Every structure is written in structure tokens, then in C-alpha cells.
Amino acid sequence: xxxxxxxxxxxxxTRENDQRKRWNVPSAExxxxxxxxxxxxxxxxxxxxxxxxxxxxxSVGPGEFVTLLGPSGCGKSTLLRVIAGLASPSNGxxxxxxxxxxxxxxxxxxxxxxxxxxxxxxxxTVADNVYLPLQLAGKRKxxxxxxxxxxxxxxxxxxxxxxYPRELSGGMKMRVSxxxxxxxxxxxxxxxxxxxxxxxxxxxxxxxxLLELFARKHLTVIFVTHSxxxxxxxxxxxxxxxxRPGRVSAEIAIDVPYPRAEEYRMSPTYNDCCRRVSxxxxxxxxxxxxxxx
Amino acid sequence: MVRRSKYVxxxxxxxxxxxxxxxxAVWEAACRVFAVPSYLxxxxxxxxxxxxxxxxxxxxxxWSTLRVALIALGLATAIGSLVAFLFVQNKLxxxxxxxxxxxxxxxxxxxIAPLIIILVKNTQIALIICATIIAIFPIISNTTIGLxxxxxxxxxxxxxxxxxxxHNLVLLRIPSALPFFFAGLRIASGLSLIGxxxxxxxAGTGGQSAGLAYEILQAGFQLDIPRMFAGLFLITVxxxxxxxxxxxxxxxxxxxxxxxxxxxxxG
Numbered sequence: 001x002x003x004x005x006x007x008x009x010x011x012x013x014t015r016e017n018d019q020r021k022r023w024n025v026p027s028a029e030x031x032x033x034x035x036x037x038x039x040x041x042x043x044x045x046x047x048x049x050x051x052x053x054x055x056x057x058x059s060v061g062p063g064e065f066v067t068l069l070g071p072s073g074c075g076k077s078t079l080l081r082v083i084a085g086l087a088s089p090s091n092g093x094x095x096x097x098x099x100x101x102x103x104x105x106x107x108x109x110x111x112x113x114x115x116x117x118x119x120x121x122x123x124x125t126v127a128d129n130v131y132l133p134l135q136l137a138g139k140r141k142x143x144x145x146x147x148x149x150x151x152x153x154x155x156x157x158x159x160x161x162x163x164y165p166r167e168l169s170g171g172m173k174m175r176v177s178x179x180x181x182x183x184x185x186x187x188x189x190x191x192x193x194x195x196x197x198x199x200x201x202x203x204x205x206x207x208x209x210l211l212e213l214f215a216r217k218h219l220t221v222i223f224v225t226h227s228x229x230x231x232x233x234x235x236x237x238x239x240x241x242x243x244r245p246g247r248v249s250a251e252i253a254i255d256v257p258y259p260r261a262e263e264y265r266m267s268p269t270y271n272d273c274c275r276r277v278s279x280x281x282x283x284x285x286x287x288x289x290x291x292x293x
Numbered sequence: 294m295v296r297r298s299k300y301v302x303x304x305x306x307x308x309x310x311x312x313x314x315x316x317x318a319v320w321e322a323a324c325r326v327f328a329v330p331s332y333l334x335x336x337x338x339x340x341x342x343x344x345x346x347x348x349x350x351x352x353x354x355x356w357s358t359l360r361v362a363l364i365a366l367g368l369a370t371a372i373g374s375l376v377a378f379l380f381v382q383n384k385l386x387x388x389x390x391x392x393x394x395x396x397x398x399x400x401x402x403x404x405i406a407p408l409i410i411i412l413v414k415n416t417q418i419a420l421i422i423c424a425t426i427i428a429i430f431p432i433i434s435n436t437t438i439g440l441x442x443x444x445x446x447x448x449x450x451x452x453x454x455x456x457x458x459x460h461n462l463v464l465l466r467i468p469s470a471l472p473f474f475f476a477g478l479r480i481a482s483g484l485s486l487i488g489x490x491x492x493x494x495x496a497g498t499g500g501q502s503a504g505l506a507y508e509i510l511q512a513g514f515q516l517d518i519p520r521m522f523a524g525l526f527l528i529t530v531x532x533x534x535x536x537x538x539x540x541x542x543x544x545x546x547x548x549x550x551x552x553x554x555x556x557x558x559x560g
Contacts, residue, residue, distance in 0.1 A: 084453055085452075085453075086449055086452055086453065111453060113449070113450070113453045115446050115449065115450070116446075117446050119444065119446035119447055119449070119450050121447065121464075121465075121468065122550045122551065123468045123471075123547075123550045123551075124550075132450075132454070132464075133454045135460075135464070136451070136454040136455065136456045136457075136460055136464075137454070137455075164549050164550050165550075166550065
């Protein structure tokens, strides 16, 4: 794949559609057929016997912003790690219907992952941190310099190209982390409570900026949070999970068109959605058996 | 900015310098007032004099000791890092060999130096072996800890991007280990000099390659106490210089990114 194709996500998508026609694959409008990612009956049991996930079904279509919401210990981060391939499920099927499979039969998907911490390498400048995924993919820095600069411009950090992570604020570090995850133009962007450690003001700002990127770059996002307000603001669909063992308790669609901005935060619709999601979350918590820690 | 940092540097150096000068003055005055004979406790001026009268001899001895220390430090760094790499490759290797590294560390070098000097025919090589043994442990233990203490998030990041084993080592493990490695190197630099001096004391070899320890021994036999102090002084200065060079290396490598090398704004 050339850098140019990588740089232009829509080119790739069109090519996939062409391929679909050539192979005579019906492009049905049903969500399941169009899914980028499909999980069926995923369970995860840790070696210490703890059941983190049990029978999780989930399908994510292109262009969706899906949030996994639940109390701590409900396995939402574990589910994200399973999707990322950082943990393997003990049971269940798990497929990327739209991506080509490589020689090992593994789907050749490309993922961006934004962790809870910015996980920047402290010995590298901001630009070199953003360059890392491409370096690991064997690209020379000179060939991708433009993309690095562009990625940093997208998150508003053009002035900090040569800064070291320790010189940045928490919010800026997270922006670098997002720029790094987006540099490879991933099929799916996975975000694991990325803004949990930030203050309210920075968090609101980054939420707005994330939605702006989501719309501009036609991203597909799977987002983990324990904040009802954040999930309602960001998501097109919220998957409420309950704990012990982690499973899907409810799915709530937020049918508010993007772009969403500050007016949405103040609107009755937003309030209404927050109430619905809070109720669902309360029911999910009620399902959780009491276990003394 | 430059002016401020110069001022800060001066403020840091000046107080200990004044203390040093004051102590020397008191020492000198005490020796003169109480008329302490220089074969009991020489005044600073007597020590300085004994350095000045035999600069070439003392410098040759100093260089001999320093050479042993530097070679030993180089060997300890190379072998120690290599051992640390082996340790992190396989937990079993570490479990098998780490206790022996500890034994190497806790055995007093004075006790095994005579054995090494008997076993190894070439005295210079025997001295280097002694100094290497004493300097190697901090390198092994620090580098091993450094290579192991990799942030879990960074490991996930590399896994997500399908990093190869080589990339993992060069782009993640080694840079993560550097602060630990340099802390070990500082300790090892001092130990290599101590090892060289101790081994020379035990070996007691004179001749062309006689080191500072031998000069101190000889001066002791001849009751040339100022010369003993002169030797001691030169060893101390060399140790400080070695330490400062290591600090410089560390600053050069970690300079802008590591907290240990950073000056706090409101320090």
C-alpha cells in the first residue's frame, strides 16, 4: 500500500467497494453485513479464574461511534483489548468481515489505539513519537515527514513538533497520542478512557475536537468510558455493560446527527438521553451481584 | 538565561569551595601552631610541596592506576551489559546465574585478590581482573532492572503496531534502561578505581608499571608521610574526575528527557 493511499482513507474505502463488486459480494444495507467488526459470544477468563467477559455479542459498522459504558470491573477495557488483539478471548468468534486476511489467516486490519495514559516515549520528541507507528511499519522518516506535520496540525500542536513529552501538559500529551493513533489511517480507532485523567475543561475541549476529527476523517471509533455525559455527547450508540461477569446489559442508540457542538450539550435532547443512559446504567449495576472485595 | 544559569552554577560551587579553603587554612595553621612534625601529620603546604617535587613520577604512577581502572570499567560495562541482556532474555538464565553475581559482589576483593594474583601470571592483567570484578555488579544489577522496567502501556503500544523483537529491543528496552544503566555506571566508575588501588596494594608490584598504591606503600615504608598524602590526594581527585565524566555522559545521553537530569523551575 502506498503512502498516498494510506494518507487518503476514502481511496481505500472506494477500492474495497470495487473489490466487493468484482467478487460479487452483495452490499446489503443490514448492519451485520456491513459490519467492520463482529464479535459473537466472546468470553474471557483470566488464569486466576476471574471471568472478565461472558457471551458478549457486538457488531460495529463503518462510521459508527460506539461507546462501551459500565462500572469499573465490567470488562469494558478487557473487551477493547480483545478487539485490539492484546488479549485473546477464551471463547467465542471474532471477525473482521471487511478486511483481507493475511497468510496466517489473521485479518489484516489496521488499528489505532489510544490508551488511558498518553504512553509517549519520554526520550523522543513529539514528532518522533507520532512517527513511531510508521517507523515500526518500516517507513523512513524522510518519506512521511509531511504526514507527521499534518497529523500534529490536526490536533493543533504544530508549534510543539520538537518538544519533549515532559514539556507538555496532560491534555497536549493526549493530543499527541491521538495524532499518533490516527497517523496510520486505521480502520478502527480504539480509545480506552483516554480523557479520564484530565480536568473537566480540557476534557470538554478534547471531546469537541475528537468529534470534529471523527466527522472530518470519517472515523470508526470504539470508545471506553465510565462517564454517562461523555458517552452521550460522543456516541452514535452506547453499549451498557454490567459486571461480574462482564456482559452487555443494554444498547442505546443516540440518534442525534453529527456535527454536535456546545448547543447539543445544553439541549433537552441531551438531558433526555443522559437520563435514559443513566437508568440503563443503574439497571446494569443492579444486575451485578454484590461481591465483597 | 545564560547569565542566570552561570549565577546558579557559581552559587552551587562557591559554598563547598569556601568550606574547603577554610578547612585547609585551619589544618595548615594547626600544624604550624602546634608544631606537628610532618612525619606524623603533614601540613597541606608540605603535601603540595611533595607533589611538586616529583610530578613526573607521581603522574606516571597515577596514569598506571588510572589505566587499570579505565580498562576495568570498560570491561565491566561491556560484560555487565551483556550479562544483563542474557538475564532479560530468559528468566531461567537469570535464576541460575544471579546468585553467583551476588556472591561476586559480597566477596571482599581484598580476600580474593591474592588468589587472582597467584593464578594470573601477568600482574597488569591480574589487577584488571580484580578491578573488573568489583566494578561489574552495579552494571549487571542496574541494567537488568532497567531492561525489565518497561512501562506496560509502552509494551501494548509496540504490540498494537506489530513491533519486531529487534524494534522492541532497540526502540523500547534499551532507551528505557538508559537511566538505570547510567546510575550503575556512576557507581562502577568509583568502584573500578577502588578495585585497581586495592589490587595494587595486595600485589605490591613496583617497577615501570607501579601504580599510586605502590607509591603510597613505598612512601609509608620510607616514612615519607607527605608523599603518602600526595598519593591519596591524587587518587581522590582522580575518583572525582571519573565521577564527573560519568555524570557528563549521563547528561549527554539523557539530557532533555529524563527527570533526573532536569532542573526544577522552582527548585
